[in-house]
Amino acid sequence: MRYGRSTREALEHLVGGLGTACLAFAALLWLILVALGCVVGVGLLFVPTALRLQRFAADRERARLSRWGDEVVSPGPAPGRWRDAVADPVARREWRWLLVHGTLGLLLGILGLALPLNAVRDGTFPLWWRLLPPEDATSSLGFPVVHDWVGAFGVWALGVAWVAVAVGLGPAFARTQAYPGRRLLPPGAxxxxxxxxxxxxxxxxxxxxxxxxxxxxxxxxxxxxxxxxxxxxxxxxxxxxxxxxxxxxxxxxxxxxxxxxxxxxxxxxxxxxxxxLPPVLADRGLAGALDGLAGTCGVPCRVEVDLPGRCAASVEATAYFVVAEALTNVAKHSGAAHAVVTVRGRDDLLSLTVTDDGHGGADEEAGSGLTGIRRRVGALDGTLTLTSPPGGPTTLRVELPCGS
Missing domain, CATH: 1.10.287 (Helix Hairpins)
Incomplete structure (x- = not known):
């Protein structure tokens, strides 16, 4: 299951990177044409367009990388002149990214798209190879020409090999494709x-x-x-x-x-x-306090706490009030039959998740207390992410820095 999920995510990354790689290739080609045109003066008219296209392609990659990991912030509008672009270290790094991602990233993206297609084609080959004209009965590689069942199952074995390549090398390909963006596209210090x-x-x-x-x-x-x-x-x-x-x-x-x-x-x-400041936090710690909240919740609730030690009192109090407000919302608005509160401590970060199986559709603008939760979390420089599609489930995830 774990390998299947990592392989699926890797292929999604590669195919998503294929889109930004196509943009990068187009922006790189246009930059080269404009640069050549500047030699005779014609390209000067198109410099702003080329630089905007460069920034647009880079920003799409920044957005893609932000969805799959740490946020990569855009530096803002693109320079309007060659002179400004040459003096801008961000623009110079974007040129290097265009060159790498528009070539190697494009190749890896095509490979990421081809791997599942070839695996499906060759893996199902024995089912339909007899329907093909004799000269077209080949594997995805174009050879060999299949004349009998032995050859058909040989192509099937190649389909299995494609699956093995996707499972074994897909995550490495995805990391390689993303590395230039992670390395070159973050803003300067x-x-x-x-x-x-x-x-x-x-x-x-x-x-x-x-x-x-x-x-x-x-x-x-x-x-x-x-x-x-x-x-x-x-x-x-x-x-x-x-x-x-x-x-x-x-x-x-x-x-x-x-x-x-x-x-x-x-x-x-x-x-x-x-x-x-609830006294129960001092008496029983965060785990005991959350168990108390779960016991009084109107919806059956399970609490899972894995913390290496005590956090600062302000962090524990904020976590307590976040869970209290979230469970109140679950009981009043969600129509859920069950809720789960999960608290984990790692790398000086307290991660808190409240999930319910209700009808979803939670909205911060609806006066459900989510705005107050966000303010409490923001006061400690934490982050809040709410996922609540219509039909559910609803997941409230909070991360709070808790120091050492």
């Missing part, structure tokens, strides 16, 4: 630093917004709930004191009501305190 500063600025703003929203929530909870109940306790105690001398029985009833109100106020205070 200056641009990467600028993007990082912009990302951290946005993250800081999101953290401040999340903090302000949390303070407003706590203030609203205290004002609308606990404070009103404490005011009620004060009023009841005053009434009980006035009634104590003239009607002790009534005073007893009022004191009982005041005690109930005080207990409710205390319960609400505990709820607010738990919403700030």
């Amino acid at each position: 200056d641009l990467d630093l600028a993007l990082r500063v912009a990302e951290l600025t946005a993250t800081r703003a999101a953290a401040l917004d999340a903090h302000a929203a949390e303070l407003r929530r706590i203030e609203r909870s205290l004002h609308d709930g606990t404070q009103n109940r404490l005011v009620g306790v004060t009023v009841l105690l005053g009434a009980a004191r006035r009634a104590l001398a003239r009607d002790p029985a009534t005073a007893e009833q009022i004191l009982s009501r005041a005690q109930d109100a005080a207990e409710q106020a205390l319960a609400e205070l505990r709820t607010v305190a738990r919403s700030i």
